[in-house]
Amino acid sequence: MSTAEALAELTRLVQRAHTLGTVGGLLGWDEQVNLPPGAAEQRAAQQAVMAEVMHAAAADSRVGELLARLESPGAGLDADGVAIVRQARRDYDQATRLPADFVRAKAEQESRAFHAWAAAREARDFAGFAPVLARNVDFARREAAFLNPAAPTYDVLLDKYDPGLTAAAVERLFGELRRDLVPLMRAIVASPRAARARELAAGLRGFPVEAQGRFLREVTSRLGFDYRRGRLDVSLHPFCSGTGDDVRLTTRYREDQPLSALLGSVHEAGHGMYEQGLPAAHLGTALGLNAGMAVHESQSRLWENQVARGPGFWWHFGPRWRELFPAQTAALSADDLALVVAPVAPTLIRVEADEVTYNLHIVLRFELERRLFGGDLAVADLPEAWRALSVELLGLAPAHAGEGVLQDVHWGAGLFGYFPSYCLGNMIAAQLWSRVRVVRPGIEEDFARGDFGWLLGWLREHIHAAGRRHSALELVRAVTGEELSPRHLVDYLRARYGSLYLGGSSC
């Protein structure tokens, strides 16, 4: 068997496993968008059988044989072949290193833990949830030991979502970010315009859902989300699902928060345009997969924040927005609108956070995860550690666990090492944006004309077309010419929010 033949067969098997994964993904989308309330158990049974089938495809011993053949010194692979084999090896090892019994037990534990978390959050009862969370932590430790017994636990967990990422690297980046962000946030919050922004936001009322839906479809289409290869539905929690020619966004509407559905949809459309932009012929291999959670988040954040909170975007879409909601927006001046689309108002709840303080929520969670898996923080001590960090970073103390350690689903669902990608995504977005401003100084004028195609084309060429050939850090280096740094995020936030709230003075 020639190298080309072996690579072709490996590609076929990898793509087959990926296709089964997309079927599981569709079941998940359908569960959140369409599932009749009485069908949860039936859907769980479908997901369980699909998980078995997907695992069998991923752990197919034929994949192992082909990998051994292609990894041999004489195989003579080109760069694409090397990337395909490296990713296939990673997936195959992940599938084969975890014993089937462990995978099943972990899935059962996480399903139970999810429901226990939902009940505990409702009851604001951390003590009752603590033993369940401790079991989740234990399962995560054991999983890390199976996957890579030689590496520190938390590094293995980070690596699941962003290959190659280490706690030390994140700690350095987040430390620098935190140092600059906390004073910026404090200065803004103390400014008179921050009070004005809160007042304006509270005054938004009665934006009919149907017109909101029409507007955000117009916007996301114009930005470049292709509705011939995707759709938009309503779900309790917004998300993006699918890849290639079938990418599905969801949103939710609130009549008194018209920017929530809009910016949320632009965010999901950012994820969606990334998935639609991956090389179609290579879906499922390293040439056609996304580059991990942090890069994914950079694509959503760039469109949501750098683009859709900026002047060019609103220069173009503002008149249409006012046309759809004439009475609701009559009292809003252009200056008011700039504040409304870029508020700064620290809150205890991450998913309600503004663009500036959001990052501090992630710093907090990373810090706690690192200590939890480093061994110097016990599960029982989480609420107190949370409270202390929350006061330190946000200036706010949770009144109960529902505002603190129980607020997010992640730990309840067994997801550890996932949070950092949110903030890394913000850093990457800002660093890409900084590069964009260099190569396309007139980008805001593009937007003001309603032309978002240049930006999408640039992202297609530099990010989407690369697939998963590189890690997040390598990709950032290749595209921007420098190592990932929080400097660009801080500079961007200082520029946008400093000029909005602090009269242009840098803080």
Next chain:
Amino acid sequence: MSTAEALAELTRLVQRAHTLGTVGGLLGWDEQVNLPPGAAEQRAAQQAVMAEVMHAAAADSRVGELLARLESPGAGLDADGVAIVRQARRDYDQATRLPADFVRAKAEQESRAFHAWAAAREARDFAGFAPVLARNVDFARREAAFLNPAAPTYDVLLDKYDPGLTAAAVERLFGELRRDLVPLMRAIVASPRAARARELAAGLRGFPVEAQGRFLREVTSRLGFDYRRGRLDVSLHPFCSGTGDDVRLTTRYREDQPLSALLGSVHEAGHGMYEQGLPAAHLGTALGLNAGMAVHESQSRLWENQVARGPGFWWHFGPRWRELFPAQTAALSADDLALVVAPVAPTLIRVEADEVTYNLHIVLRFELERRLFGGDLAVADLPEAWRALSVELLGLAPAHAGEGVLQDVHWGAGLFGYFPSYCLGNMIAAQLWSRVRVVRPGIEEDFARGDFGWLLGWLREHIHAAGRRHSALELVRAVTGEELSPRHLVDYLRARYGSLYLGGSSC
């Protein structure tokens, strides 16, 4: 291994394969309801991989070992065990008798043929389609030979949809039906009230889609379709999909044909209530599967025709219908409404046929299929044979193949032996209805009070709870105390349509 252990393991494997089948079913539903237009190829790839996985589960050699163990004389199975094993044997043999190459080649041919059919129908070009259809016929013959080389081809094809059904049995039933139905139809069509009914139907105009949707949801809920375990969406062609706790109906709306969506939805809800009524713990085994196509169709037709075209139903729902559409229904007297909900107007197109002539469309197709697979009709001669039978049965000759042999998707999609179940379903519905009228003489008064629960309870007990323990013919015998006969359908049509159109005289 004890019999109980072997049966439990068989049940687990059978239910696992069935669950994979329901995932494939959801992909199919999603394709017709949600799929972005550009995603057809990606969906086809998902379906192809799922077909492989489903086939592997159905042909699992462990199933064969367990069957051999359970079919041995000393196994000592109870009646339920016997039913489970018999059905599992049938499914296992079907999965293992067809070579994988043949299955793949047949699926490819049918996919190509479907598209060729759609183009040919559009172009009204039978000659161009004939070679494709001939290949479909050839594949059907070869499939039958794989499945059961000892039986006549067309019997094997019928057996796929209704186990145990033979061409001879269908021929006897259809012959008797045809003898009585043709004169009844002719008498009705010649009556003055038939002209009045056509005039009234043509006068229906402007029923807003939203109010139609509200009405048919109210109706189907009240009949007993459980929306906690199901949903209703819009698709190009109405259908029912899913089973157990996740049953999905679709409909389509036409503003000038308000009864089309209503009766169509009641029809699909009839299918849906059947699937919702199957024993939940046994989904996938003979104890929890539907009893085949004919019985399935009897459940949809009974609700659509015997119930929703009858006096009690409209006594109850008529006022609400008029309330939702006051202007549109103002000129319609109660007598008018009775005609409008039960029209008789022969047409060349099966899917537009009324309740009386519908059956003759099926008789025609059965006659042609029987001759096609019996060897005394060539594909090339189908249009002429169709024309002759159409004139004989319906009194109408197609002007082109689009009104004749090309009108239905079935043959283009490789479905032969499927049509008869539509008419057998009508016969079974009428025979069940006849039994219902004996045990519950006041059933129309139940309906007039808005109480459809007795009927649903009776169907649950006698049809739904039985699962697939019996063949259609056995089930009809067990429930009604007599062999399946067209007599009840003819009597029912004579009673309802005779009194409506012929002043109560029996014809």
